[in-house]
Amino acid sequence: xxxxxxxxxxxxxxxxxxxxxxxxxxxxxxxxxxxxxxxxxxxxxxxxxxxxxxxxxxxxxxxxxxxxxxxxxxxxxxxxxxxxxxxxxxxxxxxxxxxxxxxxxxxxxxxxxxxxxxxxxxxxxxxxxxxxxxxxxxxxxxxxxxxxxxxxxxxxxxxxxxxxxxxxxxxxxxxxxxxxxxxxxxxxxxxxxxxxxxxxxxxxxxxxxxxxxxxxxxxxxxxxxxxxxxxxxxxxxxxxxxxxxxxxxxx
Numbered sequence: 001x002x003x004x005x006x007x008x009x010x011x012x013x014x015x016x017x018x019x020x021x022x023x024x025x026x027x028x029x030x031x032x033x034x035x036x037x038x039x040x041x042x043x044x045x046x047x048x049x050x051x052x053x054x055x056x057x058x059x060x061x062x063x064x065x066x067x068x069x070x071x072x073x074x075x076x077x078x079x080x081x082x083x084x085x086x087x088x089x090x091x092x093x094x095x096x097x098x099x100x101x102x103x104x105x106x107x108x109x110x111x112x113x114x115x116x117x118x119x120x121x122x123x124x125x126x127x128x129x130x131x132x133x134x135x136x137x138x139x140x141x142x143x144x145x146x147x148x149x150x151x152x153x154x155x156x157x158x159x160x161x162x163x164x165x166x167x168x169x170x171x172x173x174x175x176x177x178x179x180x181x182x183x184x185x186x187x188x189x190x191x192x193x194x195x196x197x198x199x200x201x202x203x204x205x206x207x208x209x210x211x212x213x214x215x216x217x218x219x220x221x222x223x224x225x226x227x228x229x230x231x232x233x234x235x236x237x238x239x240x241x242x243x244x245x246x247x248x249x250x251x
C-alpha cells in the first residue's frame with residue numbers, strides 16, 4: 001500500500017527555528033534601541049585587536065636585514081634613524097605620502113560629413129560589327145548602375161574632473177637605477193558604502209620632498225583609482241541582465 005504524503009518534520013522544524021532566531025535578533029535590536037532613547041551612544045571598550053574574530057597579521061615587503069656596524073670611538077651606528085639622517089623613503093618597506101591633485105578638463109567637438117555619388121553606364125551597339133549574337137539582338141544598355149552614400153557624424157565631449165586627497169604609500173621595490181616602486185591603498189567605510197583609493201607607480205628619490213611627500217604628477221606609470229562599492233554604487237549601475245543585453249544586442 002502506498003503511504004499518504006506527509007510534510008518533512010525536520011524541514012518544518014528548521015524553518016520554524018530560523019524564523020524564531022530572526023525574530024529574536026530583531027527583537028533584541030529593538031529592545032536595545034528603546035533602552036538607549038535619550039542617551040548618547042556608548043563607546044566600546046578598548047580591546048586587544050589581535051584577539052578579535054577574523055584578525056590576520058599584516059605582511060608587508062621588508063628590506064633585507066643588515067648587521068649593525070659601529071664605528072670606533074663613536075656612539076652612532078650606520079643605518080640608524082638618527083637626527084641628522086634624511087628621513088625620506090629610500091628602501092623597501094618605507095612609507096611616503098602621495099598628494100593626489102588631479103584637475104582634468106577636456107572639451108572636444110568633432111563633425112564628419114561624407115557624400116559620395118557614383119554612376120556607371122555601358123552601351124553596346126554591336127559585337128564585332130554584328131547586331132546579333134547567336135540570333136539574339138544585343139541590348140543597347142547591358143549595364144546601368146547608380147550608387148549614393150551619405151554619412152553625417154557628430155560627437156562632443158565636455159568633461160571636468162577634480163580629485164584632491166592624500167594617501168600613504170609603501171615602497172615595494174627598489175629598481176636597479178635607484179627609482180622606487182610605491183603602492184598605497186586606502187579604504188573608508190561610511191554606513192554601507194565603501195570608498196577605495198589606490199595609488200601606484202614609480203618615483204625618483206630626488207622628487208620626494210623634505211617632508212617625505214610627493215605629488216602625483218611626478219609618479220611615472222601612475223595608476224590612480226578612486227571608486228566605491230556598496231548599496232549606492234549598486235543602484236547607480238545597470239542590472240547584470242541589462243549589461244548582458246547591451247553587449248549582445250546589435251541594435
